[in-house]
Amino acid sequence: MRFLFLFQTFSFERSTIYLDLINETADRGHDVTVIAGTEDRSRPDGKVRVGKVEVVYLKLPNQFGAGKIKKGLIQLAIGPLMNARISKELKNDRFDVTVYPTPPITLAPVIEKCKKRFNCTNYLMLKDIFPQNAVDLGMMGKDGRTYRYFKKLEKRLYKASDRIGCMSEANIRYLLKHEPWIDPKKVELFPNTVKILELSEKKRKKEEGLTLFFGGNMGKPQAVEFLLEGIKRASEINELKKVSFVFIGDGSESGLIEEFIESEKPDNLTYEHSLPRAMYEEKLENADAGIISLSERFTIPNFPSRILSYMQTATPVLALTDENTDIRELVTEQAHCGFWSRSGDIDGFIQTLTDMLKAKDELEELGRNGRKYLEENFDVSGSVDILERVRIKR
Numbered sequence: 253m254r255f256l257f258l259f260q261t262f263s264f265e266r267s268t269i270y271l272d273l274i275n276e277t278a279d280r281g282h283d284v285t286v287i288a289g290t291e292d293r294s295r296p297d298g299k300v301r302v303g304k305v306e307v308v309y310l311k312l313p314n315q316f317g318a319g320k321i322k323k324g325l326i327q328l329a330i331g332p333l334m335n336a337r338i339s340k341e342l343k344n345d346r347f348d349v350t351v352y353p354t355p356p357i358t359l360a361p362v363i364e365k366c367k368k369r370f371n372c373t374n375y376l377m378l379k380d381i382f383p384q385n386a387v388d389l390g391m392m393g394k395d396g397r398t399y400r401y402f403k404k405l406e407k408r409l410y411k412a413s414d415r416i417g418c419m420s421e422a423n424i425r426y427l428l429k430h431e432p433w434i435d436p437k438k439v440e441l442f443p444n445t446v447k448i449l450e451l452s453e454k455k456r457k458k459e460e461g462l463t464l465f466f467g468g469n470m471g472k473p474q475a476v477e478f479l480l481e482g483i484k485r486a487s488e489i490n491e492l493k494k495v496s497f498v499f500i501g502d503g504s505e506s507g508l509i510e511e512f513i514e515s516e517k518p519d520n521l522t523y524e525h526s527l528p529r530a531m532y533e534e535k536l537e538n539a540d541a542g543i544i545s546l547s548e549r550f551t552i553p554n555f556p557s558r559i560l561s562y563m564q565t566a567t568p569v570l571a572l573t574d575e576n577t578d579i580r581e582l583v584t585e586q587a588h589c590g591f592w593s594r595s596g597d598i599d600g601f602i603q604t605l606t607d608m609l610k611a612k613d614e615l616e617e618l619g620r621n622g623r624k625y626l627e628e629n630f631d632v633s634g635s636v637d638i639l640e641r642v643r644i645k646r
Contacts, residue, residue: 417442461494589622
């Protein structure tokens with residue numbers, strides 16, 4: 253089969269769920285083309301081959317430190333740029349399936365043209381429900397033109413998609429409840445998945461106390477302010493003074509973390525914007541548990557892919573989330589791989605840390621449970637199995 257993957261940004265240098273998906277699809281012998289944005293101005297123009305994959309890059313302005321307006325304009329420009337590149341570079345190509353994630357929803361016009369141009373099946377990997385997530389975080393109201401504009405784009409994207417793959421059962425229920433016009437037959441489970449790597453020998457410390465790891469994006473969706481408040485409270489409680497936190501990542505709330513460290517000078521928190529991959533993984537492997545954190549304000553059922561990196565390394569999970577996501581059920585009932593507490597509940601957070609300290613001898617088993625669940629449910633080969641079945645005859 254011939255697959256066309258569309259991404260806002262993509263890199264072969266960074267390990268992501270999308271890189272694993274691309275590589276697995278190509279390794280199965282399918283023809284794979286990727287068209288994606290990049291801020292690297294040194295990327296060549298036209299088609300290039302990276303291993304088994306054909307790539308067309310869109311050179312985008314650098315968004316580091318950019319304000320909301322600039323980022324918004326770049327988002328809006330991606331669609332026309334991608335359509336132009338497809339017309340120029342892929343005009344003689346044919347594809348069976350076009351695959352793309354949200355964000356962004358601004359690719360709706362591109363998806364519509366792909367269906368007409370290639371007579372292909374369009375497959376949406378629904379990773380983000382926008383603009384509702386922006387409403388949840390107070391970044392947008394429902395009474396303005398901006399919301400109405402993006403809501404129309406969202407509907408166009410769903411209409412142009414022949415299949416919609418949702419990350420979890422809660423995602424499916426949410427989508428069909430709030431968009432009842434969508435045919436349920438075209439909505440299915442398409443979980444985040446990774447290539448299963450060989451499990452390395454654990455290097456975790458045997459000392460008393462706990463080391464909790466939080467890595468990845470540090471933005472408003474991750475409820476960083478709540479985490480910092482909980483860390484401060486923990487530092488004031490004698491029995492929790494042996495609990496330490498390691499943050500590694502960057503994002504819109506990085507300044508908040510730096511200000512907290514500067515003003516509070518906490519003994520229980522270390523922070524790095526980034527580390528080489530080997531050092532990052534070593535920090536994770538040395539941790540007693542990995543943190544998943546989501547804003548309590550979310551009404552949409554998010555399912556962060558970072559939980560897979562914890563399961564990959566047999567690291568127990570501390571999930572601090574809203575009550576709309578089904579991560580709680582995954583962690584405490586299905587995979588039995590960790591602990592859950594409601595985001596925004598500081599007292600609950602403190603009690604959970606206390607419970608984890610008491611159950612430290614059980615953490616290794618919880619980590620193994622998560623690893624086993626990953627192998628049985630989140631192997632990237634399952635995602636490619638789904639994509640291989642979606643071709644619709646027209």
